[in-house]
Amino acid sequence: MGLGIGxxxxxxLARLIGAELQVSSRLGHGSRFSLLLPLDRTTVADIAAKSAPDDxxxxxxxxxxxxxVRQGYELLLTPLGI
Structure with missing residues (x-):
C-alpha cells in the first residue's frame, strides 16, 4: 500500500506538460487512471508515412x-513491437 504521493x-507533471489526467473508479472493482497527452498534429502525416505496415x-x-519492473515490461512489450 502506498501513500498516494505518486x-x-x-x-x-500532467498540468506542466498540458496533459489531462482522468480517473474512473467503481467500488469493489478498482480504479483506472488515464493520462491523455497532447498530440502535435503537424507531425501526424510524417509519422504515418514512416510507420511500417505491420506497425x-x-x-x-x-x-x-x-x-x-521496467525490464519486465520491456521483455513483455518488445516482442509485440511496442
Whole structure:
C-alpha cells in the first residue's frame, strides 16, 4: 500500500506538460487512471508515412522507478513491437 504521493506527482507533471489526467473508479472493482497527452498534429502525416505496415501504431509511456519492473515490461512489450 502506498501513500498516494505518486498520483500527486503525476497530476502536477500532467498540468506542466498540458496533459489531462482522468480517473474512473467503481467500488469493489478498482480504479483506472488515464493520462491523455497532447498530440502535435503537424507531425501526424510524417509519422504515418514512416510507420511500417505491420506497425500496430500504439505507443506506451512507462514511468517506473523500479528497474526490475521496467525490464519486465520491456521483455513483455518488445516482442509485440511496442
Amino acid at each position: 498520483l500527486a506527482i503525476v497530476s502536477r 500496430p501504431g500504439g505507443r506506451i509511456l512507462l514511468i517506473e522507478d523500479n528497474a526490475i
